[in-house]
Amino acid sequence: MSMVPPKNAELPKQASLRGRFAPSPTGDLHFGSLVTALGSWLRARSQGGAWIVRMEDIDPMRTIPGSGERIVAALNAFGLESDEAIVWQSDRLDLYESAFKALKDRAAIYPCHCSRRDLVQFDGIHPSECVGRRKTRTPAWRLCTHDHPLEFNDAVYGPIRQSLRGEVGDFVLRRADGVFAYQLAVVVDDAEQHIDEVVRGADLLDSTPRQIYLQTQLDLPIPNYLHLPLALDASGHKLSKQDRARPVDPSDPMPALHTALTFLGQSIPPTNRVDTLLTEASERFDSEAIPRSAHKHAAMRKD
Numbered sequence: 001m002s003m004v005p006p007k008n009a010e011l012p013k014q015a016s017l018r019g020r021f022a023p024s025p026t027g028d029l030h031f032g033s034l035v036t037a038l039g040s041w042l043r044a045r046s047q048g049g050a051w052i053v054r055m056e057d058i059d060p061m062r063t064i065p066g067s068g069e070r071i072v073a074a075l076n077a078f079g080l081e082s083d084e085a086i087v088w089q090s091d092r093l094d095l096y097e098s099a100f101k102a103l104k105d106r107a108a109i110y111p112c113h114c115s116r117r118d119l120v121q122f123d124g125i126h127p128s129e130c131v132g133r134r135k136t137r138t139p140a141w142r143l144c145t146h147d148h149p150l151e152f153n154d155a156v157y158g159p160i161r162q163s164l165r166g167e168v169g170d171f172v173l174r175r176a177d178g179v180f181a182y183q184l185a186v187v188v189d190d191a192e193q194h195i196d197e198v199v200r201g202a203d204l205l206d207s208t209p210r211q212i213y214l215q216t217q218l219d220l221p222i223p224n225y226l227h228l229p230l231a232l233d234a235s236g237h238k239l240s241k242q243d244r245a246r247p248v249d250p251s252d253p254m255p256a257l258h259t260a261l262t263f264l265g266q267s268i269p270p271t272n273r274v275d276t277l278l279t280e281a282s283e284r285f286d287s288e289a290i291p292r293s294a295h296k297h298a299a300m301r302k303d
Contacts, residue, residue: 017049017196021080022186024056025068028247029075031256032201032231038260039228039290040199041080045282052193053082058089058096058185077250078257079274087193089185096180099188099218100173103143108217109173111139138177142170143214150209155226156290157202162209171210187211191220202227229291231263265289 021037023029029037044051053075057063072086103109147165154160162168173184190198205227215222248256254277258268261281266289269280 017044017047018052018194019044019049019197019199020052020054020190020193020195021075022054022056022189022200023071024059024062025071026062026064027067029071029250030247031260033071034078034248034256035231035260035263036199036201036228037075037080038078038257039226039264041278042264042266042282042285043197043199043226043287045278046285046287049196050083051080052084052195053086054189054193055086055088056182056185058182059179060090061179063090074248074250078248078253079278087189089189092185092189092192093180095188095192096185099184100141100180103173103217104141106217109141109143110170112142112170112172113137113139140172140176141174143173143217145170145213150213152208152212152222152225154205154208155197155224155287156229157205157227157292160205160208162206164209164213168210173214183207183210183214187214187218187220190223191215191218195223197224197226199226199228202230226287228264229293265291 019040021040023033023037041051053072055068055071057068068088072082075081100109145164145168147163149161149163151159151161164171171181171183173181175181189195208225208227212222214220253274254272257274257277261268266281266286267284269277269284271277271280
């Protein structure tokens with residue numbers, strides 16, 4: 001499925017930045033996903049960059065047939081069109097296999113039979129060695145971590161510091177059922193697509209040190225990171241497709257776009273046209289105005 005540059009904001013001939021929006025096709029586009037898509041689009045466009053959509057459908061157990069196509073259609077209705085052909089992770093397994101083999105050749109990963117029950121005594125943090133009591137089933141594969149703190153600077157949340165060994169432990173890169181983990185796939189994809197900056201929800205802030213560490217292990221470039229505040233429902237829980245968050249209405253995009261801009265701390269241009277709204281919003285975009293705290297989606301109905 002090939003996409004063309006949107007009419008509402010022409011891509012510069014030599015884009016200086018490459019951003020992306022990478023939803024999982026597990027349901028229709030909801031407000032939380034729209035915030036992420038809009039925030040990443042505005043960030044890229046405000047710096048004269050390209051914006052790319054990637055479908056993270058690597059987990060067949062979670063993927064809902066047809067939802068990816070509906071997400072793309074909804075994004076298009078909101079004026080958010082990918083500047084390049086959309087790629088699907090399910091078509092890129094050879095890339096993940098190659099990265100997995102490289103780590104295996106370096107002895108950076110090891111087979112592990114640990115179950116969640118085995119890790120209860122360690123508070124769920126893997127102890128850097130397999131303590132699994134059942135050795136007959138197919139193992140998962142974990143990446144060896146170290147006890148040195150890893151630091152990075154997020155464009156919204158500032159300096160972030162995490163000890164992988166103490167706070168996460170050795171983490172899975174390939175599950176026992178053979179499915180590659182999100183952490184490996186996203187790192188390989190961002191590098192292969194030359195993504196300069198990753199803009200996504202703050203629920204993935206904790207995963208970033210793992211991805212940066214994996215990038216160093218694979219000798220891949222490390223992009224910049226900007227995490228957006230989470231949209232919460234009326235009960236204070238993160239909006240998600242799994243929780244059946246109400247989809248946004250592609251047939252009437254302006255109300256949701258206005259709410260999303262306000263959510264991101266941005267001003268609303270005085271226009272009734274989607275293309276003009278996006279163009280002017282990108283010209284006015286101020287990342288310093290993005291709030292750090294999660295908050296409730298003001299337009300979320302409580303019924």
